[in-house]
Amino acid sequence: MDTDRYISSCCTGSRSSSTTRTVGAVVSTLHRTRQRRAGNAIWSLVEGPASRPPSRFLRDSYAEVWETCAVPPDLRRATDLVVDTGRWKTESERYIGVGGRIRVRRPLTAANASGGGFDMAESQHTPITRAAIYARKSTEQQSADADAKSVTRQIADARTFAATKGWLVSDAHVYADDATSGAETAKLVNRQ
Amino acid sequence: MRDASRLSRRDGDEAFGELKAIAKAGVAVWFYQGATTFSFGSFSDNVVGFVRAEI
Numbered sequence: 001m002d003t004d005r006y007i008s009s010c011c012t013g014s015r016s017s018s019t020t021r022t023v024g025a026v027v028s029t030l031h032r033t034r035q036r037r038a039g040n041a042i043w044s045l046v047e048g049p050a051s052r053p054p055s056r057f058l059r060d061s062y063a064e065v066w067e068t069c070a071v072p073p074d075l076r077r078a079t080d081l082v083v084d085t086g087r088w089k090t091e092s093e094r095y096i097g098v099g100g101r102i103r104v105r106r107p108l109t110a111a112n113a114s115g116g117g118f119d120m121a122e123s124q125h126t127p128i129t130r131a132a133i134y135a136r137k138s139t140e141q142q143s144a145d146a147d148a149k150s151v152t153r154q155i156a157d158a159r160t161f162a163a164t165k166g167w168l169v170s171d172a173h174v175y176a177d178d179a180t181s182g183a184e185t186a187k188l189v190n191r192q
Numbered sequence: 193m194r195d196a197s198r199l200s201r202r203d204g205d206e207a208f209g210e211l212k213a214i215a216k217a218g219v220a221v222w223f224y225q226g227a228t229t230f231s232f233g234s235f236s237d238n239v240v241g242f243v244r245a246e247i
Binding site for chain 1: 193194198199222225
């Protein structure tokens with residue numbers, strides 16, 4: 001099993017051979033580990049060119065992945081593999097990512113996207129798309145419970161949509177209009 | 193947001209204008225209900241956008 005084969009197996013999640021089954025298990029382990037460590041963040045391996053030596057950040061990332069994935073020593077060629085945050089719908093489905101280029105990402109969490117450990121220049125990847133959510137309930141809705149559910153549902157649906165697009169939604173950019181009209185300034189003042 | 197009508201309680205033309213202002217500022221406005229983006233500029237986009245913002 002050479003490195004390319006290993007990477008390819010990781011990216012497709014195929015289970016057509018014993019090799020890919022092994023890789024699938026490795027990715028599954030990595031998947032669970034990352035979910036425990038970083039909430040919704042999921043790491044996977046993707047192919048990247050060996051066009052330049054890895055930086056310290058890259059080497060640290062490799063080391064972490066090698067350890068987590070239990071990648072055999074003969075496959076630990078750091079310049080051939082990179083780390084990416086990707087999404088696996090299930091273990092058996094294809095990796096959903098923007099493939100083709102070398103990229104290294106820290107888990108897509110609000111904390112590290114704002115600077116904590118995420119090095120945009122070093123990672124050479126496409127920038128994270130940040131998304132804001134706006135939800136508003138209708139004034140026609142009379143029930144307070146229904147209204148709350150409506151806004152809550154809108155936000156949840158919007159988060160799901162953003163997740164499918166691979167966007168980052170920070171809690172600070174989730175806006176909800178709970179039926180306080182812009183003309184009803186008294187209510188707005190009372191909120192302060 | 194869910195759809196164009198969610199943005200504002202104001203009249204459709206005003207709501208559509210607000211969406212245009214946001215879009216012109218460089219923000220891609222997505223409506224998750226139909227997985228569509230806000231667009232404007234053409235006759236059809238403007239008419240449909242106004243109607244959707246109104247209802």
